[in-house]
Amino acid sequence: MTMVADRPEGLEEAAVATPEFEKAAERAASRRGFLLSLPAYAYLVLFFAVPLVIVMIYSFATRNRFGGTDLSGWNLDAYRKLGEPIVRDILFRSLWLAILTTLICLVVAYPFAYFIATRTPLVRNLMLVFVMIPFWTNFLVRNYAWRVLLGNDGLFTNISEALGLGERELLFTTSAVVIGLVYGFLPFMVLPLYASIERIDLSLVEASRDLYASGFQTFRRVLLPLSMPGVIAGSILVFVPSLGAYVTPEILGGAKTTLLGSYIVTQFLTARNWPVGASLSFVLMAVMLVATLVYFRTGGRNL
Amino acid sequence: MGDGGNDPVSGQTAAVELTAITKRFGSVVAVDNVDLEIADGEFFALLGPSGCGKTTTLRMVAGLEFPTEGSLKIFGNEAGTLPPNKRPVNTVFQDYALFPHMTVEANVAFGLKMQRVAKGEIADRVQEAISLVRLEGLEQRRSQQLSGGQRQRVALARALVNRPKVLLLDEPLGALDLKLRQEMQSELKALQREVGITFVFVTHDQEEALTMADRIGVMNEGELLQVGTPSEIYEHPVNRFVANFIGQTNLLDASVVSNDTVCLANGVHIPGKSDLPVGTRVAVCLRPERAGMYPPEEVPADQQSVIGRLESVTYLGNALVYTVVLDWARLEVRRENQPGGYRPHVGQEVAVSWTLDAISVVRA
Numbered sequence: 068m069t070m071v072a073d074r075p076e077g078l079e080e081a082a083v084a085t086p087e088f089e090k091a092a093e094r095a096a097s098r099r100g101f102l103l104s105l106p107a108y109a110y111l112v113l114f115f116a117v118p119l120v121i122v123m124i125y126s127f128a129t130r131n132r133f134g135g136t137d138l139s140g141w142n143l144d145a146y147r148k149l150g151e152p153i154v155r156d157i158l159f160r161s162l163w164l165a166i167l168t169t170l171i172c173l174v175v176a177y178p179f180a181y182f183i184a185t186r187t188p189l190v191r192n193l194m195l196v197f198v199m200i201p202f203w204t205n206f207l208v209r210n211y212a213w214r215v216l217l218g219n220d221g222l223f224t225n226i227s228e229a230l231g232l233g234e235r236e237l238l239f240t241t242s243a244v245v246i247g248l249v250y251g252f253l254p255f256m257v258l259p260l261y262a263s264i265e266r267i268d269l270s271l272v273e274a275s276r277d278l279y280a281s282g283f284q285t286f287r288r289v290l291l292p293l294s295m296p297g298v299i300a301g302s303i304l305v306f307v308p309s310l311g312a313y314v315t316p317e318i319l320g321g322a323k324t325t326l327l328g329s330y331i332v333t334q335f336l337t338a339r340n341w342p343v344g345a346s347l348s349f350v351l352m353a354v355m356l357v358a359t360l361v362y363f364r365t366g367g368r369n370l
Numbered sequence: 371m372g373d374g375g376n377d378p379v380s381g382q383t384a385a386v387e388l389t390a391i392t393k394r395f396g397s398v399v400a401v402d403n404v405d406l407e408i409a410d411g412e413f414f415a416l417l418g419p420s421g422c423g424k425t426t427t428l429r430m431v432a433g434l435e436f437p438t439e440g441s442l443k444i445f446g447n448e449a450g451t452l453p454p455n456k457r458p459v460n461t462v463f464q465d466y467a468l469f470p471h472m473t474v475e476a477n478v479a480f481g482l483k484m485q486r487v488a489k490g491e492i493a494d495r496v497q498e499a500i501s502l503v504r505l506e507g508l509e510q511r512r513s514q515q516l517s518g519g520q521r522q523r524v525a526l527a528r529a530l531v532n533r534p535k536v537l538l539l540d541e542p543l544g545a546l547d548l549k550l551r552q553e554m555q556s557e558l559k560a561l562q563r564e565v566g567i568t569f570v571f572v573t574h575d576q577e578e579a580l581t582m583a584d585r586i587g588v589m590n591e592g593e594l595l596q597v598g599t600p601s602e603i604y605e606h607p608v609n610r611f612v613a614n615f616i617g618q619t620n621l622l623d624a625s626v627v628s629n630d631t632v633c634l635a636n637g638v639h640i641p642g643k644s645d646l647p648v649g650t651r652v653a654v655c656l657r658p659e660r661a662g663m664y665p666p667e668e669v670p671a672d673q674q675s676v677i678g679r680l681e682s683v684t685y686l687g688n689a690l691v692y693t694v695v696l697d698w699a700r701l702e703v704r705r706e707n708q709p710g711g712y713r714p715h716v717g718q719e720v721a722v723s724w725t726l727d728a729i730s731v732v733r734a
Binding site for chain 1 (some may be wrong): 432453454460461463464465469471480484529532
């Protein structure tokens with residue numbers, strides 16, 4: 068009681084909600100939000116945007132005779148070089164392998180994600196942990212493990228010999244790279260798929276079956292459309308890193324199947340042609356950007 | 371009209387016939403040895419508390435669960451293990467389960483599309499179904515843009531458009547508010563008469579079952595306790611559970627003395643018909659609205675009565691509920707709120723009375 072009586076008159080007026088007061092509060096909130104995200108912005112600008120601009124500048128530069136880079140005369144030579152058959156082949160091969168990896172991941176991960184999503188919560192969490200366990204081991208180490216498995220005296224060759232299929236040399240082939248990529252990126256497909264399937268009301272599946280749809284029709288007409296955000300998110304999460312993959316092709320692939328990642332590294336480190344490496348990096352980024360835009364355009368925001 | 375089941379005289383086949391159906395989930399018996407016949411064209415309600423097995427029974431008819439034991443026939447054809455898409459039945463799901471990525475029209479057309487009905491026919495039948503449930507003008511809406519009542523209609527249209535032989539409804543009105551529910555009750559009833567399809571619906575709301583159904587099956591703990599018309603179930607419940615579950619009731623503990631006499635727990639013998647063996651523990655079921663109330667010395671000669679003290683009066687507006695306490699029981703008497711008549715005060719001694727046809731003797 069006394070506190071109310073003691074309160075200065077001005078304060079009481081300020082406590083009345085007015086449109087101006089509301090706006091001021093909104094402004095204060097957005098200012099706070101900006102300050103809180105400042106470290107993240109600073110980090111991104113310093114370590115992402117700035118280097119990106121540097122790469123872009125280099126992609127328009129010319130390589131000089133001594134393997135250095137001449138920044139004075141800007142031109143599109145480096146981009147023209149991408150039209151050459153060797154580079155084009157590498158581009159298309161990488162694209163094809165990334166698409167193949169994505170498709171295999173999709174086909175393998177979908178039933179698995181559906182299975183997880185339809186379990187009891189306890190089993191569900193347990194299985195999700197299993198999906199993530201491989202991440203606890205270094206990616207490089209896991210790739211070397213595949214080298215052993217696929218190698219001359221490895222598990223796969225032994226099985227194929229035991230089955231009478233003859234000695235199959237898998238290591239250092241494109242197949243080995245695809246196996247390695249699928250293995251490495253499968254969790255990135257499983258998790259978003261699981262997240263979107265888990266949110267589908269399973270009585271919709273029953274309704275579909277009740278309305279004369281077969282199991283496959285139910286998948287095609289009900290489950291797939293409703294889990295599309297997960298399909299697209301997972302596909303991009305697999306496609307993008309597959310396209311630029313470096314470690315897996317280096318360790319499991321052969322010299323015959325150079326991929327984009329390796330080629331870019333070669334351009335920078337061995338050929339010392341920084342402009343070509345930079346321009347290739349930029350093309351790669353453009354493809355990924357398009358993929359990401361597709362994702363957001365097709366309702367990825369719902370995820 | 372009374373018995374709706376398989377009529378041996380006309381040789382009519384039952385729409386749904388369950389014979390010794392049992393469903394177990396692990397060690398839990400959800401449905402226990404149920405025998406049930408539902409006649410063609412009947413509006414049948416499966417009534418019971420939650421977890422009584424009524425929904426599981428319905429789901430077995432739909433093909434969403436398969437019986438562990440027993441035989442399930444739909445129009446004479448064994449259907450126990452058929453998948454849902456191979457059965458001539460459709461379901462209105464509890465939460466409607468409308469496809470959120472489709473318009474109202476596409477939802478309704480789904481079943482016909484899956485059956486590969488010709489395009490032109492689909493369009494006609496979808497339009498017909500949509501006007502049947504009065505949803506014209508909303509064809510292009512999505513389910514998120516509809517009210518609860520509208521969603522319910524879409525679910526109905528989506529099922530009825532297929533012209534199923536049996537329509538199954540799982541708590542069809544459960545998600546609606548009271549007023550809408552009452553509206554939909556009469557609407558559903560009218561709809562059923564119009565399309566002439568057998569409706570089987572599951573509910574825990576006894577009032578809903580009494581209002582809509584031609585016959586009711588009462589379930590508890592997986593068992594089907596009683597099947598009958600609403601008045602049979604209400605007036606002649608087979609046991610204490612059914613009597614208690616359907617409407618308000620007073621149950622007086624008693625035991626059978628002969629086939630027309632029972633002995634109340636206070637030792638008084640009163641007339642009460644039953645075909646149970648002598649000595650069986652029973653309950654005399656006296657509905658509050660069927661009980662009379664008089665000053666103790668003024669009970670009409672043709673009525674039985676017990677005397678107790680009026681403990682409280684609950685005013686309901688259109689009626690009054692009197693709670694009368696005896697030293698061995700507690701009774702509720704409901705009187706319409708009419709001018710004049712006997713209005714005892716709390717604390718007074720009153721007689722609660724009944725005529726022979728007002729009570730029924732049920733198994734305890």
